[in-house]
Amino acid sequence: MNKLDAIFSPQSVAVIGASSTPGKVGHDIFANILRGGFKGVLYPVNPTARSILSVKAYPSVTDIPDPVDLAMIILPPKLARTAVADAIQKGVKGIVIVSAGFREVGKAGRDIEDQIVEMCRKADIRLIGPNCLGVINPLTSVSLNASFSSRMPKAGNISFISQSGALCTAVLDFAADRDFGFSKFISIGNxxxxxxxxxxRYFHRDFDTEVIMIYLEELRRGPEFIEEVKKIxxxxxxxxxxxxKSGRTAAGAQAAASHTGSLAGSExxxxxxxxxxxxxxxxxxxxxFDFASTFAYKNESMLGKFRRKIPEGNRVAxxxxxxxxxxxxxxxxISSGLQLAEFKEDTIETLASHLPAAANLHNPxxxxxDAAQxxxxxxxxxxxxxxxxxxALVILTPQSMTNALGTAEAVVSIARRTHKPILCCFMGIVDVSSGVKHLQExxxxxxxxxxxxxxxxxTLYRYSQWLNRQSLAQFTLSHDVAGARDIINDCLERGRTRLGEFEGLRLLACYGFDVLPTELAATDAEAVAAADRIGYPVVLKIVSPQILHKSDAGGVKIGMKDAAAVRKAFNQIVEGARKYRADxxxxxxxxxxMAEPGREVILGANRYPVFGPLIMFGFGGIFVEVFKDVSFRLAPIGRNEARRMMRKIMGYKLLRAFRGRPExxxxxxERLLVSLSDMVVNHSEIQELDINPLLVHEQGRGATVADCRMILKAADGVVA
Structure with a gap:
């Protein structure tokens, strides 16, 4: 038996803080449970009242003579803490604290909330709230409306989770207008x-729940949440x-030193x-609501079995x-990612035999x-x-010969004979109401x-793609983790938290990135000597902690083919850097x-509290912040997620073969994205990084890091 059963399907409920005064939350919650037809036993708890709504009241939950499954607590924080202790002593199996005044108001409230949580965990009791609407189970076997919403929703097969209690009441009103039913309905507050x-997890195991809806304000789990929900x-x-989720349009990304940091907001x-x-x-x-009702589409087939209707492809009639x-x-x-199906010849012939000459036999x-049913x-x-x-999508507008109910009956009959989804649009309200009701039933x-x-x-098709996604064999990768750790520790010991290419390339090489031969020159003579050793042509780049975007300062010169060109470029770069920023x-x-030509992409990472590192892939080079054609994944990722994030950007088409250009x-x-994920997971000191551009060569010839920058977090948590 799941511990949450005591909250959603209790045999008995004690309302601690029940009130005899209408309008008070303690009164209204008790009244809602009582009038909602709760199938269990209900006990009001109030030390100063003999009865609440003609039901005998008890001074304390410990005075109730019978077992209590669920304690609903509607009391201020300090009194709620005492009530929780009493409920634990009584042996309740679940607790819901509706009242507010806890962590959301400050330290004092948070301390009490933490104490209550500790008490419940020691007693192995699950707690909902505080600061929540409550819990509703409209199924006829339970009929529990343990909330301060006066409306008991219709029973259905969709469960709803909300962080906002105020939104819940609006959702319940909206659902009533649409004759929309729920299996479970809960507000979780703090x-x-x-x-x-x-x-x-609970709703996934609940056979009365076919679809789950969530209103979300914030999550407190990252990788664990992804792995668990993926199973669901x-x-x-x-x-x-x-x-x-609220806050989609809120400004998320802050000013940052890397492209990844500036593009990767909380959303x-x-x-x-x-x-x-x-x-x-x-x-x-x-x-x-529209999508939930579509996903709940699970009607009875001719074999008497119920099945969810998910399309195998995106071709719609x-x-x-x-x-x-x-x-x-x-x-x-078309704008929803679907396409009009092209009918086979025998389909067109069949349509022609049944429809009048003026009918269109092609899609739509x-x-x-004047069509009848x-x-x-x-x-x-x-x-x-x-x-x-x-x-298929069936559209009906009410006209003189229209039989909405008859058409609906025909749709239902055909739907039972096919595994393909059929959605309807019956336009209007009054004239099509009988047909709409039959379809909904x-x-x-x-x-x-x-x-x-x-x-x-x-949306159905998108979910079908998720269910039918391919699973590639994972890469077998070997990294020089110890070498990378030594590089990072050495940089931090020297106080270097902003790394350019010189250290960054060494670090990337530990994780299998193909990096170019690189040397640091302090004078034009050293630059010429380095170029002679490396071999021409070469690229020259300024190295300065204060100049992060080298191109802006004229700090990059490419294609130097001889010593004279290198010497001239060196002096131009240094002079330009001093003019750009004197300090x-x-x-x-x-x-x-100098690298071989390739198509430019960007790989990046940015670390977030709670969630950890976020990996970025996108169209790279100097236009990354212009086009912002990027995608993100939370690390760790494997090969499958790497492929999906690559295919998500518009510029992915430029990486494929087109107009005579090779693949x-x-x-x-894909392998480098997984290696990057491994690197930022293994080394928590890496706060931000850009690899931009990564030059991707034609198929079979790899990819080369052309530039990179990283920001490390020092041991004291300070980024210099």
Missing amino acids: KADVDELDLL TSGDRPTPILVI AVYDSIFEQAGIIRVDSINDL IVTNAGGPGIVATDMT VDVIG DRYENALAAVIRDEGVDG NGIPVFRFPEAAARAFG AEIEGVLVQK SDLATV
Whole structure:
């Protein structure tokens, strides 16, 4: 038995802090449980009241003569701490603290919250809250509304988790308007004990939950969250998870010394977590409900078994009785990552035999405004059988010959005979209400507008891609971890926390990066001697802690083919650096073998509290902050995540073969991304780094580091 069962399906509930005064939270929560038809036993606890709503009250939870599963506590912090101690003494199995005034108000409240958590952990009792709405289980076997929301939602197969109690009441009102049902509904407030991951694990094992929705403000776990949730979204019984997170448009990235640091804001971290875990992020409450109802699409087949309808591909057939909505649906279908299916010849012949001459037989299929249910039924049956169709969208507008209920019945009948998803858009409210009701009762997703239906179908397809993703064999890599640690320790001992190429290239070489022969020259004579040893042509680059972006200071000269060119370039670089920044400490000029041409990409990392290092890949060179064509993943990553993050950027097409240009060495880039992940995981001193550009050569010829910079965190945590 799971410890959270006592919270979601208790046999008995004690409301500690129950009040006889209407309008007070203690009164309203008790009244909501009582009037919600709770199937267990309910006890009000109030030391000054004989009864609450005609139910005998007890001075303390310890005075209740029978066992208590769940204690709902609605008391100020200090009194709540005493109530928790009493509840533990009583032997309760779960606690929900609704009241506020804990960590969210300052140190004193946080101290009490921490004490309560310690008490509960010692007693092996799970705690929800504090500062939360409460918990609701509308299933008829429980009927528990242990919250200060007066509305008991309809029972369904979708569970909802929220950090915001205030949002919960609005969501419940929205759900009632849409006749939307829940399996479990919970607000977690401060997450002192039970958090999102605990609830995701619980709901995944709950056979009454088919889809999980989350309203999220912040996470307190990183890599662990990804690995655990990945099992939930893609295991033996995958459970779709939809999240809406606040703060998407908030300024996240701060001023930083690296490109990665300036591009990687907090939302990049969350997007990475969601993508790596298989969580689908949505932009609005409306989309949250639309997509949840689509994922809950699990109707009964002809064999009597229930199955979720997930498309195998992105080819959609549209059947409509109006041209305008069909065009809108077509546009939204394409913009949602889908494509219009091309019908086979026998499908077109079948359509022609059932539809009038004026009908459009190609996708989208227009059955004409006077279509009765038989036209819809024949057209939908024909297209859904087509091997080139992965699912269908049925659009109905109310016209004189329209039979909304009959059409809905035909859709339900066909849906039971196919494994392909069928989504509906019945436009209007009153005239199509009977058809909409029939579709909803039979688990068919139905929308008021075609664009919403197309977006929902696109989200289904994205989830299908997640479920059917390929798994590559991982790289077997060998790194010189000890050598890298020696380099880092040496730099920190010398007070060097901002590393340029001279030290950075040595560090990257320990992790299998192909670096160019490089020497540091203090004079033009030393530069010439170094170039002679390295071999021409060479590149010269300024080395100064105060000049991070070398090109801005004219600090890079390429293609030096002889000693005279090297000497001239050296002096130009030094003079330009002094003009660019008079106080710059010029350590010298790097002389480096000139790399073979390649396509420029950037690899980077930036370390975050709690979450750890975030890896970046993108279109590189001087345009990285112009185009910002980058993708992120939270380390550690393996080969599969490396490939997915590479394919996410628009510039990935430039790495493939096109217009006579050869394919780039993509396998090497995948390996280097994994090596970079290993490096920043193994060496927590690395705070930020850029490898920009990494020159990717044609297939089979590897990739070369052309420039890099790193920032280390000193032993005292200070970045110089």
